[in-house]
Amino acid sequence: MNPQEQQVSKAQDTMSEKTVAHSSGDLEKQDTPQPHELQRKLKSRHLQFVAIGGTVGTGVFIASGTSIATAGPVGALLAYAFVGTLVYSVMLSLAEMATYIPISGAFTRYAARFVDPSLGFSMGWIYWFSWSITYALELTAAGLIVQWWNSDLSIAIFITIFWIPLTAINFMPVDLFGEFELWFSMIKVIAIVGFWIFSICMNAGAGQQGYIGFRYWKSPGAFAPYIVENNDSLAKFVGFWAVLIQAGFAFQGTELVGVGAGESANPRKTMPSAIRKTFWSIFTLFIGTIFFIGILVPYDNESLTLGDTNASSSPLVIAAQLAGVKVLPDIINAVLLTVVLSAASSNVYSGSRILVGLAEERCAPRFFTRATHRGVPYIAVAFTSAFGLLAFMNLSDNGGQVFNWFLNIIGVAGFIAWSCICICHLSFMRALKAQNISRDTLPFVSWGGPYLAWYGLTFCAIITLTQGFTAFAPWDTQSFFISYISLILFFILYAGHKVFTRSKFIKPVEADLVSGKFEDVPSETWEESQRSWWKKMLNAVW
Incomplete structure (x- = not known):
């Protein structure tokens, strides 16, 4: 037996021991209820x-x-479509790992398990920070949306009013929280589909502009020049590239379906379906909306660049105003409020589960894993939701400047997370090969394999490194740090953890492919499937 075979044999023996221990733990859980853990x-x-x-x-x-x-x-449409292909590669990579090892924290734990503990630490914390800050952003946006109706009211009132119920919702049992998110999210889906129907009618000539067709693609044009002068083609390409980071921010959150892997019922069946449907739903909603806005509103309309967070800057409202529909702005503003509140509640959920995953990988204090008897990680929820109070920084000028710096972490953090997911998938496939486990035995197999993962990794990395190109021509130190603060923070966290723990890269033959591996479970009984939502709510209250 050569040294490599001995190493593989030793690793398989170790995995067998883990499997026995894992199975024994499952038997103990069946005999003795475990109230203080997440529930599927x-x-x-x-x-x-x-x-x-x-x-x-x-x-x-x-x-x-x-x-x-x-x-x-057209430039924006192509940018969103291109980023969509990157997200597709990331989601397939995530699906292959999440169906085989569905654990809380998902991809942040895969980084520590398959690649390097320091990568899991830095990726997990910057990803958690991005969602906790996004919670503060959404609370601020909710206040600004309400101020659209009455500007005399202080934004602090609405930050407080919305923070309390949104935090309380996240203390509900996860199945009830899931139902809440389902119905709340349906509002925005219905609103977008309604806008599509409205757009078709207005484009066909129902509005005061008459028949539009593709008029605005001809004048002012399908592509807008950006920054560069005296070179029209390059200026249009720069405009396309500048939108990629905005499209990345819009798509950020698609991977959240993997964060809930540790709480999904029978993940081998639910995860592939959920991941596929999530991607195609979000991709269709984004591409369809960008297309219809592009044929109704010319890109040189000054209202598009106001920068407000309420209905006055919404391209949906601008399209309605151009068409002569006066009642729609109030409706859109009300929809925007539900959109922001729905996103805010998801921010707390995702952030808290990332904290649980970090704690289970010993990258955060262990008390974050504590849960109620209904499976709610109450300490992680409370800690994440507390960062929503950073929204009050907007009440002072200096605090608002610091808050804007925090917000710059959010957009690039998504590309960093996507890059790391692709790296995890490549390492996962390498570990499978080293331990003689065929990918054909997996419950879900990414059709693109390593090639699609390399595609996603390459372009996510390029966009991350080049997204702050405007700081270089001419050089602007402040713009440079604003654009790259998240990347700098990521490397500081990585280097700090590496120096402090002296962690080593995980060898493929030693990667843990057993802990958290989930087998199929029996389908729920007819009585369980017929249990109504209001009975679950009543049971939760009692």
């Missing part, structure tokens, strides 16, 4: 709408207007 109650539809709730927000209802103003209707 999320179904495919819950996972799907939690991700939609966290993804479909101000990025499509408001920021899409800035994207069209920067790159033009």
Whole structure:
């Protein structure tokens, strides 16, 4: 037996011991109820709408207007479609790992298990920080949306009013939280589909502009020049590239379906379906909305670049105003409020589960794993929701400047997370090969394999490194740090953990492919499937 075979044999013996221990632990759990851990109650539809709730927000209802103003209707459409292909590669990579080892924290724990503990630490903490800060952002946006009706009211009132119930919702049992997110997210889906129907009617000539067709693609044009002068083709390409980070921010959250892997019922069946449906739902909603905005609103419309967070900057409202429909702005503003609140509740859920995953990998204090007898990690929820109070920083000028710096971490953090997911998938496949486990035995197999993972990793890394190109021509130190603060923080966390713990890269033959591996469970009984939602709510109250 050569040294490599001995190493593989030793690793398999170790895995066998872990499997026995894992199985013994499962038997103990069956004999003795474990009240203080996450519970597998999320179904495919819950996972799907939690991700939609966290993804479909101000990025499509408001920021899409800035994207069209920067790159033009076709430039923005191509940018969103291109980022969509990157997200698709990331989601397939995530699906292959999450169906085989569905654990809380998902991809942050895969990084520590398959690649390097320091990578799991830095990736997990910056990802958690991005969602906790996004919670504060959504609370601020909710206050600004209400101020659209009455500007005399202080934004602090609404930050407090919304923070309390949204935090309380996250203390509900996970199946009830999933139902809440499902119905709350349905509002924004219905609103977007309604806008599509409205757009078709207005484009066909129902509005005061008459028949539009593709008029605005001809004048002012399909592509908008950006920054560069005296070179029209390069200026249009720069506009397209500048929108990629905005599109990345809009798509950020699609991967949240993997965060709930540790709480999904029978993940081998629910996870592949949830991941596929989530991606295609979000991709269709984004591409369809960008297309219809692009044919109704010219990219040189000044209202697209106002920068407000309420209905006045929403391209949906601008399209209605151009068509002569006066009542729609109030309706859109009300929808925007539900959009923001739905996204905010998803932020707390995702952030708290990332904390649980970090704690279980010993990258955070162990008390974050504590849960109620209904499986709610109450300490992680409370800690994450507390960061929503950073929204009060907007009440002072200096605090608002610091808060804006925090917000710059959010956009790039998504690309960092996607890059790390692809790295985890490549390491996962390498570990499978080293331990003589065929990918054909997996419950879900990514059709693109390593090639699709390399595609996602390459372009996510390129966008992350080049997204702050405007700081270089001419050089602007402040713009440089604003653009790259998240990347700098990521490397500081990685280097700090590496120096402090002296962690080593995981060898493929020693990667843990057993702990957390989930086998199929029996389907729920007819009585359980017929149990109504209000009975679950009553049971939770008692």
